[in-house]
Amino acid sequence: MLKPQATATRELVNLDGLYAFKVDVDRTGHQDEWFKKPLETTLEMGVPASYNDVFADKSIRDHVGYVWYQREVRVPRGWAGERIHIRLDSATHEGMVYVNDVLVAQHVGGYMPFSADITDHVSPGRTFRLTIAVNNELTQATIPPGTVTVTEDGRRKQGYMHDFYNYAGLHRSVWLFSTPGVAIEDVTVVTGVEGTAGTVEYSAVVAGGSGSETVTVTLSDADGVEVAAGDGSNGTLTVPNAILWRPGAAYLYRLTIAVKNDDGTLLDEYSLPVGIRTVEVRGNKFLINAEPFYFTGFGMHEDHITIGKGHNAAQMVNDFELLKWVGANSFRTSHYPYSEEVLEYADRHGIVVINETAAVGLNAGFASFFGEGPKSTYSEEFVNEDTAANHRQAISELIARDKNHPSVVIWSIANEPNSSEDGARPYFAPLAELARKLDPTRPVGFVNVMMDPFDKDTITDLFDVIMLNRYYGWYVNTGDLQSAEKALEAELKGWEAKHGKPIIMTEYGADTMPGLHSLYEQPWSEEFQSSFLDMFHRVHDRVESVVGEHVWNFADFQTSNGIMRVDGNKKGAFTRDRRPKSAAFALRERWTQLGSKKQG
Known part of the structure; x- marks a missing residue:
């Protein structure tokens, strides 16, 4: 899955910019063959970007189903005799690409690139009509999963069991490129x-x-x-x-x-x-170039005001500069693969990456939290063989795309799945085996949810590292940091005794309203967030097997509608527009001093 590039034998044209844009409200676009003529619309949409927050129209933001993009494209006249391709760096969550009247590519999975050879459908020096239909629907079988319901008045509603907004559209670049016959x-x-x-x-x-x-x-x-x-x-x-x-x-x-x-x-x-380097797990240590490495950083999101999950080079640089300022040396691509440009930047600047598939929400335990009825996780009604097939595709595509990046040191194949219910081990054992077969050189892991501690979990022995999301002091022991500290340390030592593997705290954090202050370290205040993180850090320093800490989250981010979230998740060390909270300064003080103590 090579990324297109310009060389002595190859050329490429970037197709980003404004496209005609139409929402398929009545779900008739395919039946009426919208791709065979100019879209009947006055709307235009920028690429790359999510479309949800761009228009001042609630019906577009809440739309469930297809939207259509269209523009004219001219093939360079010098491409005669070359193979000509169209490539989308992503289409969330399904993309269908038409060249003039012909469907040339279709792909399900919102965070991976796909392409088509269109040589037989275009002519060098002439234009063609490019039409792209993008579907944002999540189903029981997709990665991530979801459900679509229809209200009594006929509106279609998308449900899903992950705590970030279901932004949709063409989030990354579109390319026209040439390759030689050989x-x-x-x-x-x-x-x-x-x-x-x-x-x-x-x-x-x-x-x-x-x-x-x-x-x-x-x-x-x-x-x-x-x-x-x-x-x-x-x-x-x-x-x-x-x-x-x-x-x-x-x-x-x-x-x-x-x-x-x-x-x-x-x-x-x-x-x-x-980048010449080695990665190894040895006992309870994580080694890069045979030297112990301690992860400091965040779980992050591709999430910005207005453009949602759309990739923007300047905003990417700003995020990396803030990582550098705060003393972070790593991050996790929670909870989906990020743009290739992000990994390329990490390669060039020495930032370590835990690279994750979009398998988030494979857990019936979250059903009530997200408004779903009770269900079993591993069943025909939820996580079944169709899910497994799409999960295998997600792992395969991730490794195929990102296998050559030195910054990537762990494959994370799922976030917070149910790892204690009957069916978890038969489901995950083949997936762990697949990841190792595709890439024997990197450790493989999954991120464990708080509801499945070491005495309930049934699958961690299948993996190389232990990655834990824990919220003692927030979702449990709320506001009681003394009790939270004891409970956290007891659990970490239980994992250490049971498995003897390196432990990375991949999520820990507390929602914090910027500007809310309290003498009493009240939950939601900036003082409580800093004290909460300090408590976790004291425990991390007392447990030998802990080899990393990724705060949840780098920045506040948008979530679905719900009474637990006011304008999104507020656990960021930075606000959504990248202003630092007090915790960012506390993290900077710890992490800039930690490197010399933890590494080597």
């Missing part, structure tokens, strides 16, 4: 360290050739100087005195793969950055 389709890189040398094992997939082509590989340092070279589509390069990719000190080499015909003519070329 093309590199995939590249896999695995790095290692042998003494002072680094190793780069590579495997390239070349399609469209006769078999007589030659493949050459070069590895260059950050200054562009060649440090290793090889022949063939598979091999291992050795880099003497390699500079390793390290947290906070990223160093990237560049691997370039070239395909040539028998007379030496270049047919295709593709390059990607390579």
Whole structure:
């Protein structure tokens, strides 16, 4: 799943911008074949962005079903003789792509890219009509799951069991790109360290050739100087005195793969950055380059005012700058894969990433919280074989897209599933096995929910790390931090004794209204949030197996309608518009001093 790039043999055109936009209120767009003519609408919508908060129209914000995007696209005239492709970096949660009158691509899963070869449907130098239908519906089988109901007056309502808003639309870029007839389709890189040398094992997939082509590989340092070279589509390069990719000190080499015909003519070329590093779990330690690593940072969300989950480069940089300011060295992509640009930035700046699928809400225990009736988690009515099939797809696509990023050190295959109910182990054992088969080089984990402590959980032994979301002092022992501290420490020591694996606290936090202050550390006040985090940190420092802490959340974010949330979740160390709360300064003080104590 190579990201399109411009090389000596490839070109690409960005198709972001304004599109004609129409909401399929009556669900007739496919029947009436809207893709065969210009959309009858006066609305326009920017790409990339969620559409929900852009229009001053509640019916658009609450719409359940398809919306349609359309624009004219001109194919560069110099692309004659090339293969021509259309790619969407995401369409949440289902995308259908039409070129003129033809459906060329369809994909379910809101956070992964998909593409189509449209060579036979377009002509270089001429325009075509691009129409994209995007469906925001979540069903029992989708990842994440949800339910659609119809009210007595005919309105369709989307229900789901995750605590962030179901933003929809074209959240990431749309591309038109060319490839040669003989093309590199995939590249896999695995790095290692042998003494002072680094190793780069590579495997390239070349399609469209006769078999007589030659493949050459070069590895260059950050200054562009060649440090290793090889022949063939598979091999291992050795880099003497390699500079390793390290947290906070990223160093990237560049691997370039070239395909040539028998007379030496270049047919295709593709390059990607390579960070030489190792990741390992040893006992209760998490090691990067054989050195203990302690995670500090946050669970985050792709969530901004107006554009929702839409990717924006400037806002991404601002978020990373705030991570740097607060002393964070890592984050989790809660609760779905983020834009590839985010991982590329993390690669370049030495930020460590726990990369997570969109499998959130696989837990019937949350049914009452989210207004759903009682149900069993692992049953035909909820998490069944259809769910498992989509979950396998989500894991496979995540690893296929992000396997070469040095910043990614853990695959998290689910957030807060039911891990104690009958059916959990038969459901998750094959998924853990699949993740390891697809990538044997990284630890695999899932994030455990508070309702399934160590004496109830049935699946943690299947995984390499223990990742826990805990809210002692907030959802339980509310406001009583003394009792919360005892309960938290007792549970962490129970996990430590049972499994002896590294523990990462992947969520802990308290809702906090910015500007609310209290002499008595009252819940919802900024003082309580800081004291709450201090309590967790005291416990973390007393439990040897704790190797990381990710506060929930980096910034306040939008959630679905509900009496427990006032304009969203307020657990952020920063407000939704990125102003620091008092807790941000407390975290900065701890984390900037913690590195030298915890690492090494």
